[in-house]
Structures are given as structure tokens and as C-alpha cells.
Amino acid sequence: MSETTAPRSDTGARTVAIDAEQLAGKRFDYQSDMSLVEGIDLLAATPGDDINWLEDIELLEEDGVPAVFDRYSNSFIKIYFDIPEGRENEMARKVLVKHLMEGNSYGIILKDVHCKYEQVDLGPWVGEPRTVGTDWKPPVLEGWEPPAAH
Amino acid sequence: MAGVSAGSKTGISYDARGLAEPDAEAPGTAEIDGGRARIDATDLTTRQINLELRRLIYGEGIADVTVVNPGSKHSLAVGILKRCQITFEGSPGWFACGLIDGPEVRIDGRVGWSCAENMMSGSIVVERSAGSLTGAALRGGDLVVKGDVGARTGIDQKGGTIIVTGSVGINTGFMMQRGRQIICGNAGNGLGDSMYDGTLYVAGRVASLGIDCVPGEWTDADAEVVERKFRIYGLGPPPEFQKFVCGKQLHNYDSLEPSERKLVI
Numbered sequence: 001m002s003e004t005t006a007p008r009s010d011t012g013a014r015t016v017a018i019d020a021e022q023l024a025g026k027r028f029d030y031q032s033d034m035s036l037v038e039g040i041d042l043l044a045a046t047p048g049d050d051i052n053w054l055e056d057i058e059l060l061e062e063d064g065v066p067a068v069f070d071r072y073s074n075s076f077i078k079i080y081f082d083i084p085e086g087r088e089n090e091m092a093r094k095v096l097v098k099h100l101m102e103g104n105s106y107g108i109i110l111k112d113v114h115c116k117y118e119q120v121d122l123g124p125w126v127g128e129p130r131t132v133g134t135d136w137k138p139p140v141l142e143g144w145e146p147p148a149a150h
Numbered sequence: 151m152a153g154v155s156a157g158s159k160t161g162i163s164y165d166a167r168g169l170a171e172p173d174a175e176a177p178g179t180a181e182i183d184g185g186r187a188r189i190d191a192t193d194l195t196t197r198q199i200n201l202e203l204r205r206l207i208y209g210e211g212i213a214d215v216t217v218v219n220p221g222s223k224h225s226l227a228v229g230i231l232k233r234c235q236i237t238f239e240g241s242p243g244w245f246a247c248g249l250i251d252g253p254e255v256r257i258d259g260r261v262g263w264s265c266a267e268n269m270m271s272g273s274i275v276v277e278r279s280a281g282s283l284t285g286a287a288l289r290g291g292d293l294v295v296k297g298d299v300g301a302r303t304g305i306d307q308k309g310g311t312i313i314v315t316g317s318v319g320i321n322t323g324f325m326m327q328r329g330r331q332i333i334c335g336n337a338g339n340g341l342g343d344s345m346y347d348g349t350l351y352v353a354g355r356v357a358s359l360g361i362d363c364v365p366g367e368w369t370d371a372d373a374e375v376v377e378r379k380f381r382i383y384g385l386g387p388p389p390e391f392q393k394f395v396c397g398k399q400l401h402n403y404d405s406l407e408p409s410e411r412k413l414v415i
Contacts, residue, residue: 047272048272048273048292049382052292053290053291053309055375056329071289117167117229120208120232123252124232124272138166
């Protein structure tokens with residue numbers, strides 16, 4: 001992202017970060033309270049006999065804050081609680097799965113409006129997700145006429 | 151599904167979603183038996199097969215679907231985003247099971263190019279050999295090929311695990327960015343060429359290493375992941391592997407490339 005197109009953070013400073021909080025317009029409780037994610041069963045939330053895709057999810061850092069990357073919205077979820085030593089990746093995975101299970105990932109929120117095909121709204125981390133995209137209609141821009149050449 | 155063809159002043163209609171068969175409907179020909187279903191793909195088009203899969207998995211809530219006679223048709227079982235079991239009795243063609251997120255797939259046959267491209271999660275077990283570009287841009291999940299594969303296995307791989315019980319062709323792991331490949335046989339020329347990150351394990355002979363692919367140091371974590379994957383997929387005791395990683399001399403992410411870095415995490 002170039003300097004001129006970089007969005008502004010809450011403080012007005014230019015930033016190149018893509019923050020889940022910024023996309024959602026709020027901070028989620030589980031970013032600050034470890035007890036809300038402790039009970040997440042990672043094995044149950046993933047296909048197969050191990051944690052499958054979560055194997056590649058690790059605790060990273062964004063803007064100097066511990067964070068986990070949400071590939072479904074291309075954004076970082078910052079983690080504000082103290083992470084016990086040796087459980088960094090486990091807590092990162094649990095925060096991410098909680099974020100996805102609650103349907104708070106911005107990319108998933110967009111499905112309701114923009115899905116062009118029948119598909120599930122959440123994903124494989126929940127048992128029976130809702131189906132969306134069954135009645136998509138091309139958007140109509142009021143007053144727009146197709147160019148004469150087309 | 152509602153038709154979405156849009157008209158224009160010239161009378162030429164098009165489908166905004168780019169579908170070749172915009173008005174296709176799920177044929178409803180599957181045999182359903184409790185929580186399982188069986189689709190005979192003999193007389194169905196690719197789109198009809200995929201619509202039938204979606205009808206069963208999304209609409210009917212069936213979690214175990216078998217597709218018989220896939221006839222090497224391309225792009226089967228793409229974009230399924232739900233936990234389920236899918237079995238192919240026969241060989242799909244190119245781009246089988248691309249973009250899936252959750253299904254556990256077993257293919258009792260061969261596959262063509264680009265099986266599991268962009269898979270997000272789940273597993274695919276191919277009982278025989280696979281074509282080139284297997285696991286292209288894989289993002290997550292496990293892809294197991296119980297045979298040989300062609301060139302550029304896991305090109306642009308961004309996560310997940312590819313296991314090949316046979317040998318792989320040239321430029322395996324080309325521009326690999328994350329994840330791991332476990333190759334039980336030999337590897338062709340240019341292994342790991344231009345890789346950014348990730349790990350390659352090879353049990354057989356490596357014809358040559360690609361640019362910036364270097365031997366890595368074996369750790370307990372490597373042994374754990376290899377043994378665990380072999381156990382899960384019933385592959386027996388793992389052979390001894392050599393490990394290869396990126397030498398970090400060719401590509402680097404730094405503070406000037408934050409958006410590029412995000413593409414691979």
C-alpha cells in the first residue's frame with residue numbers, strides 16, 4: 001500500500017497496518033480476556049486428527065503488539081492479555097478460532113452481501129453454518145447506462 | 151439458484167459471475183441413504199456435478215458423499231467450505247478439489263494438474279499418482295499423494311503439508327513461501343528454487359537444488375511433524391529424510407514490504 005493511500009488510524013496517524021479492530025470498528029472482549037478463549041477446542045474446530053491448517057498459525061507481532069493473522073480478512077487481531085510463556089501459538093490459534101466462530105472476521109461478514117454462489121457463511125470451524133449467496137442479484141447503479149460500444 | 155444473466159443495449163447477454171452454464175441446476179440424481187449419498191457423474195457436466203455436491207452438502211446436510219465415474223472431468227468438488235467426507239471412485243481431471251475449506255477427500259484414482267490448488271483446510275488423499283502443479287498455492291491442510299507427481303509440486307505454497315510417497319519432478323517447491331513437503335522418493339532438478347520459506351523433506355536422491363535452497367538442520371519438531379503425519383495417514387514408519395530450507399539470500403521481507411508479507415501468513 002502506498003504512502004498516499006494508507007488509511008488513518010484512530011489517532012489520525014497514517015498506518016500501513018490492517019487491523020481487525022479497525023475493520024470492525026470495535027475491540028472484541030476475547031482480545032483482552034484470556035478466559036474467553038481458554039475453552040476453545042482446537043482439535044474439534046479443525047478437520048482430521050490434528051489441528052490441520054492451524055499448524056501454520058503462529059503468534060506474530062503488529063505495531064509492537066502480539067497479534068494473530070486472520071487470513072479470511074487479511075488483517076491482524078491484536079492480543080492484549082498476558083500470554084503464558086510456552087503457550088504463544090496455542091493462544092494465538094484460540095483467539096483466531098474464537099474470532100472466526102463468532103463470525104467477526106470482516107471477510108466473512110461481507111459474504112452476506114456479496115456472495116454470488118451458494119456457500120456457508122462461516123466455515124469448517126462450526127458444525128452447521130448458515131447458507132448464504134442463494135439469491136444474489138447483480139447490483140444496479142441508478143442512472144447508469146452501458147457504454148454505446150457494448 | 152436465481153438466474154443472473156444481464157442484458158445490454160446490443161442484446162448480448164452475459165453472466166456477471168462468468169459461468170459457462172449460467173442456468174444449470176443441480177440434477178437431483180444422487181442416491182441418498184441416511185447421512186450418505188452417491189452421485190453417478192457419468193452423464194453430468196462439471197457444473198452439474200458441483201451443483202449436486204453443493205445441494206447435498208449445503209442443502210441436505212449430508213456429510214458423506216461418493217462420486218462415482220468422475221470420468222477425468224475437470225474442476226470437480228471445488229470451493230466446498232464445510233466439513234464433510236467426499237470420495238471419488240475413479241479419477242478426476244485438472245484442478246480437482248481446489249479452494250476447499252474443510253472437506254476430507256479421498257480420491258481412489260489419479261488426478262491431473264493442480265489438485266488441491268489454494269486448499270484452505272481439510273485433507274485430500276490421492277491413492278495413485280498426480281500431475282504437475284499439485285498443491286499449487288496451497289494455504290493449509292494436508293495433501294497426500296500415494297504415487298508420483300509431476301513438476302512444480304507446491305508451487306507458491308503458502309501453508310499446509312504435502313506428502314508424496316513416490317518421487318517428484320522438476321522445480322518442486324518453486325517459490326514456496328510457507329508450509330512443508332514430505333517427499334519419500336526422489337526429487338528432480340531445481341528443488342526449492344526461489345523459495346521464500348517453508349521446509350522440504352526428501353528421503354531419496356535430489357537431482358539438484360534450486361537457487362537459494364540449502365540443507366537445513368534437523369530438529370525434534372521436524373521428527374514430530376513427520377511421524378505424526380505418517381501415523382495419521384497410515385503410511386508406516388517414516389524413512390530417513392534430508393531437510394531443505396530457504397537460504398534467505400534471494401528474497402527477504404522487510405518493513406518496506408508489509409503488504410507482500412501479509413500475502414504469505
